[in-house]
Amino acid sequence: MEVIMNIFKKTILTVFTSLLLIGNANADKIKIGTEGAYPPWNSKDASGNLIGFEVELAKELCTIMKHECTIVEQDWDGMIPALLMRKFDAIMAGMSITDERLKTINFSQGYADEVASLAVMKGSGLESLDTPEGINLSIGGGDVKKALKTLTGALAGKTVCVQTATIHQNFLESGDVGKIDVRTYKTQDEVNLDLAAGRCDAALAAAVAFTDYAEKSGKPVVLVGPTFSGGAFGNGVGVGIRKGGTDTIGKRDAKLLKDFNRAINTARKKGIISKLAIKHFGFDASM
């Protein structure tokens, strides 16, 4: 009987100590949430491992911060709610810094920026849009107004597809390009599929998301119209972090924001961000 009790005690002790150890390990471990479905920012390889610009950048930043990090996957439409529910501590998912999102969460300084563009299938009537190369909505001016007017005319009554809860959806619904039929999808993959199937007259997303799809699928997807930046398109992509507070986790979040800002500075100076950007985007998208 005593033998059994001893084994019993030992088991309980082991379980408790291991639980404590896990608890401790978690305290210093940062979890970073990403979507894994928005190449080249973040995606998954054939065996389901997370890959892409942000996955590699996250590892670099964690090395600089001397934090142990794990990168976890989260559907895009639940990204911010999951951060708020403390499922992870930071978002690196191609998420642009916008005023709308800043109401709910904090952002580190931007680490990369990249323009948005409309895409259509080759042969579409929208292919011959006469607009400037790129427009910055923050700067405004005659050119921007003219381009928006051209777009309003061309897109009237058309179906434009976007991923849900993105800057692209916000822009299309802002009224800047008039009233259009905006269709929202859970992932960019689904937007691409429906664009190729002809259910969408046009789609709006990061320009690289389309060029990447065109390259990998061989589908005749072409970019049209101006590239967009500024305004509803935000100010670059940053690390999303919960707003700090006075409790333990709040203080930890506030410190994490500082850590990330410092690490981004270091990585930028060392040329790490540029190098990774060129590797994944084909051009230097760092900022």
Next chain:
Amino acid sequence: MDFDLMINSFPKLLSATVITLKLLSASLFFGLFVGLLFAILRINKNIFINKFAYGYSYVFRGTPLLVQIFIIYFGLGQIEYLRTTFLWVILKEPYWCAIIAFTLNTGAYTSEILRSAFQTIKPGIIEAGKSLGISNRIIFYKIQIPIAIRQSLPAYGNEIILMMKGTSLASTVTLLDLTGVAKYIISTTFKPIEVFIVAGGIYLFMTFLIHNFIKYLEKKYSFQ
């Protein structure tokens, strides 16, 4: 808890419920015909017809509704030939894709419900009809079908409730049904709990109505 958000999102969710109800009623309407047709095929003595009907219900009851709706919406959209046919006029629209998927799914379950109801009809009833000199056709339409429908009411009531909840998958193919609009509101407010509680409440209320309606029918058409 953000009660203001709950109150503000309620009218938006309520108007989205109209789409949910449209999807539900259309697929139940078509599904009942599909189900009845396949139930009749199932009790057919011809082995090929029988196996064909069994295969249909086996496939559609054996795969998730989400997979079915994805195959019909995203899968069929990838077939280039299909896009050149008149079928594309229907398949291009997410609304019709959803209704087709829901119809085929509920049709499979309904066919099983009706088949088992047909098989529980006591032979004595049919023999009684025959002894009165009523033709087989009339026996089938005026005796067997009404009895089968009455017998299957409780099970079919469940199927309606399951289908009502199943329509929430329409949001995965861009439709702004009750769940779709709930997700839309969440995407701008980042508050899933409040919005989903309201949406869940509306679903629950619909279940309540369906449940009581079926109970009323059961009572009205009971044999006693």
